[in-house]
Amino acid sequence: MAWNEPGGNGKNHDPWSGGGDRNPGGGKRNGGGNNDQGPPDLDEALQKLQDRLNGLFGGKKGGSGSGSGGGAGGKGGSFTLVGIAAVLALVVWAGMGFYTVDQQERGVVLRLGKFHSVVNPGLQWNPPLIDEVNKVNVTRVRIHDHRALMLTEDENIVDVDISVQYVAENPELFMLRVRSPEESLAQAAESALRQVVGGSDMNSILTEGRQVMAISVQERLQRHMDTYETGIRISGVNVRNAQAPSQVQDAFDDVIKAREDEQRSKNEAEAYANSVVPEARGVAQRMLEEASAYREEVVARANGETQRFLALLTEYRQSPDVMRERLYIDTMQSVMTNNPKVLMDMENGGNNVMFLPLDKLMDQQRGSGSSARGSSSSADLNLRQLNDQITEQARSRQAGSLREGR
Template sequence: MAWNEPGGNSNNQDPWGGGNKKGGGRQGPPDLDEALRKLQDKLNSIFGGKKKPGGQGSGGGVAIVLIALVVLVGFWLSTAVYKVDEQERAVILRLGKYHETVGPGLNIYFPPIEQKFQHNVTRERAYTRQGPMLTEDENIIEVPLTVQYKISNLEDFVLNVDGPEISLQQATESALRHVVGSTSMDQVLTEGREVLAVDVRERLQRFIDMYRTGIVVTGVNVQNAQAPKEVQEAFDDVIRAREDEQREKNDAETYANGVVPEARGLAQRILEEANGYREEVIARAEGESERFTKLVTEYHKAPEVTRKRLYLDTMEEMYSRSSKVLLTGDKGQNSLLYLPLDKMLQQGQSAPAARISNEPVDSSTLNTPASNDAISRSLRSRGSR
């Protein structure tokens, strides 16, 4: 039977455990107001408050206020006390005006009267951008660029520009477009990238110095610039053709550097040989002329002896350059033995024996006026040479 059915004992079946007690009162669920009053009584007893009639203490409101103040002070201290690392600096603004720049250490400021801006001033930051650019010769290329920078003046970084890093990105875009627009496509794609990076860095630094952003650019890296994807194959062909052209030029220069000095050396050697031959001919002619003059003088003094001496010298010189051998016979014989040694040497093993020919020679013709005239003509011809 339910506790609230008619005829039932509702007092005994109360689910809250309520029943008839002395005084006729019944017990119900805990009252929230009563719980709050008990909490206030405990707080009043802690802070020395007195109870008011009806069970409320006179210092209950004061205790709540004090607790709130303690919480607020703790929260304020947690935000007001701050630490600055060795790599950081902090700028303090008092009533919106610059007050000081704080170095490393434990510090305190007073919000909301003061404001704090704390940043790392030694860490190197990077910004990367990539986009189509128009070159001087009206070609479109993709130029990926990375800018490395850091904070050089925290006061300027915080106060002078609203969003200094955004200003840096916009200045980078302007500087890059200006430099690429003043450079041909060949230079940007090949050997001009280093010069391009230097020019962009200088122009970018001038821009941000003019804006007083408090940023210093530490490096600009231009990566491999390339043409748009739609025409990449054609650009690759052009680059390969340019490389082939440069290789052919290098080969030609190498060949020229090897041939030209050799030709110059050969020409100089020919000139030196010609000069030496000229000097030799002149000296020989002068010597022969002087010798002939002295020989004529001696010939007038002793014609017979001089003539015989000239004959012997001529024969000795002639036979010294000949491979033939002439053997004279005994006294009273007018025959000479001729040994063709040159033929014998040429035949080698094919000729088992040398042929020896006997050619009669009249020795009386060696000392005739005709022979003397022949000797004189020979001497004059030698002198003329």
């Protein structure tokens, strides 16, 4: 029976009375003037929290009867669990958005599949399930090797093996512009290499032209990468090997060996020339200097003789007899100084100076050896005859001088 029906005990059934019944809010009211101030009821606190959550999610507060009140309480508990689960899910979702980017990396952020931004190294946060972050290493040097048979300008076939070093300089272009940057790089490398090899002869490719070829391939390949917008920067191209096909490798080895022998012979000839030519130039310079010195000496001697002759001529003009005698004495002195002499005392009180090369005769006698010993007597005879002749000449000269004196 409802509390407000006729005949009912309204006092006992009035839910707003202090008879101990629970009010629609779930709390107890102290009736009969009992003012008990005990601790708050746990059910009351939970009911308040439920009412707030129901207000947030559009629920109703409390019920109109005992049956409806119990149903509202069960429904409020389910809303409480849903709210707590939602809060936990929100916390987990927010925590999933934190990530770190290394110093060598850059993060490419895609929001709902569309490019949004590029994030720098450090701790970052993006909405999970909404943003997708792709990390790209922008400092690591990647290597691509390529080898192929190619036709040269002089219609020869050469086997070239190169190594391409590159880095992902622009992470946005590297991730989004091309589907496969490595494949694009491989095709562009082959194209650039064929262009360079096709414009070079085989001799330069196999010998000294490798460095020039590597630089040309790097420049062409970088232009291709910029045109394709791959975000790749070519850091270097190395020609690891360049050789003729294996079928004709032996013949090319012989040719290369012959060229090396030719170059070695040229180097040896240049070294010999460098050692001989300076020596010959030194000898020629010495001869020129000696000739110059001899010329100066002869000219100086001739000038001295001329001056001496002029001086003697002046003196001769002043006293011819004295100068004639002096010149004779000087001449005889210069002649007899360098020749062997024999002094002979002449008979009849006269003396004269005669010279005879007896030492040369004695040397000839010693050099004749044993044959000279057998003919010693004949040599002595000849020597005596020669002395007699000299004596006769001296006597005749003395007699002539006496006659002139008379």
